Amino acid sequence: MTTIAAPAEAETALLRLGERLKATGYRFTTVTPASHERVNARPGNARARSLTDVLGWSRPFAPGALPDDVVTLLEQAGQLRHDDDGWHSLIRVSSYDDELFVHSAFPACAADAVFFGPDTHRTIDAVLAHLGTVRPPARVAEIGTGSGAVAIAVAKRVPTAEVIAVDINPAALYYARINAATAGTPNVTPYESDLLDAVDGAFDLIVSNPPFMIDPECRPYRDGGGEHGHDLPLRVLGTAMERLAPGGSLVLLSGTGIVGGRDPLRDAVAERLGGAGWRWRYREIDPDVYSENLEHAYGHADRIALAVLTATRPEVAA
Structure with missing residues (x-):
């Protein structure tokens, strides 16, 4: 049987991010893709203003929208992307059963997308x-x-x-x-x-x-x-x-x-x-x-x- 490895620094950063989010009481319920798209299309929801906007709703964010240490952990984990809209998290973090779960950002269209919902x-x-x-x-x-x-x-x-x-x-x-x-x-x-x-x-x-x-x-x-x-x-x-x-x-x-x-x-x-x-x-x-x-x-x-x-x-x- 073959186990899957990943760079130690990235893995450590994601583990630290989970600890950081747990300490803040972070919670986010991931909805269906259709609901997600409808909510993000509402007026005022184009840009992120909070942790859940970025790590739950997958909205682009500008410098200052997130705590610096969270941005650093996302960078170290290799989970940030930048384009003309701003910065994007490549992961979502959902809560259920009193736990937090990392999975793919919305929209999860890649062949290796990891779903939670x-x-x-x-x-x-x-x-x-x-x-x-x-x-x-x-x-x-x-x-x-x-x-x-x-x-x-x-x-x-x-x-x-x-x-x-x-x-x-x-x-x-x-x-x-x-x-x-x-x-x-x-x-x-x-x-x-x-x-x-x-x-x-x-x-x-x-x-x-x-x-x-x-x-x-x-x-x-x-x-x-x-x-x-x-x-x-x-x-x-x-x-x-x-x-x-x-x-x-x-x-x-x-x-x-x-x-x-x-x-x-x-x-x-x-x-x-x-x-x-x-x-x-x-x-x-x-x-x-x-x-x-x-x-x-x-x-x-x-x-x-x-x-x-x-x-x-x-x-x-x-």
């Missing part, structure tokens, strides 16, 4: 609810960890667990390592892996919020693949069916386009799990999200819903 909150909530119903897992994997937020939430509740946070994106693994250190969760280890191909052994819990959208541009941070955007979520399910220990569980959050009342993701899940002896529950947790996509890639769908799948392997093989 409402779906992160939903996934953490679903995973923690499931944790309350099972014995503490000894070995956990988060597939497509991104910022590492879900892995960190599990590690905080089960400090004795080995929590492996995998991603194919080196930028995600870098931020996940920073965020785990800031949260004080040494039992989280980021690894570069496509699904669990580079990781050995079985797991008691696998969690994932993978890309699930139909994306004509095939952007890796967004595109789930296939006709419905479900290829990657179903690959995660297939991996879990192979790698969960007896009695182990998968918690998966995904989006799905509903067409004429039919949910093609649920149909595919039922086909795979229906005769396998697994206990599973598939529930729609939000009936209408990302409606701006209904005019384009989802022109065939009535709505885009979010669903959570929990699936538990039999204790004894059938």
Whole structure:
């Protein structure tokens, strides 16, 4: 298994920035890209005047808008860009679960963009609810960890667990390592892996919020693949069916386009799990999200819903 390294000075600067922000009581709730764009377009929001304007809303700033030590830490971390509009932070810092998480600035359009937002909150909530119903897992994997937020939430509740946070994106693994250190969760280890191909052994819990959208541009941070955007979520399910220990569980959050009342993701899940002896529950947790996509890639769908799948392997093989 291969770990991801980064320049020590930059990493130290980001860790110090996290400590600095925690000391100030910094908080920022990251919204959807559509909401973010609308709020930034309001009169008076073109320029930053505060820490949250810069590190949350990704607004350009002029000298004097931020404390000098914060600017210095961003410079040392290599996370500042300058153009005709002024200075820009290349990162956002979001708060949830009493922690701070570094991730990509808005708009997050680069191929290696690292996301954090409402779906992160939903996934953490679903995973923690499931944790309350099972014995503490000894070995956990988060597939497509991104910022590492879900892995960190599990590690905080089960400090004795080995929590492996995998991603194919080196930028995600870098931020996940920073965020785990800031949260004080040494039992989280980021690894570069496509699904669990580079990781050995079985797991008691696998969690994932993978890309699930139909994306004509095939952007890796967004595109789930296939006709419905479900290829990657179903690959995660297939991996879990192979790698969960007896009695182990998968918690998966995904989006799905509903067409004429039919949910093609649920149909595919039922086909795979229906005769396998697994206990599973598939529930729609939000009936209408990302409606701006209904005019384009989802022109065939009535709505885009979010669903959570929990699936538990039999204790004894059938």
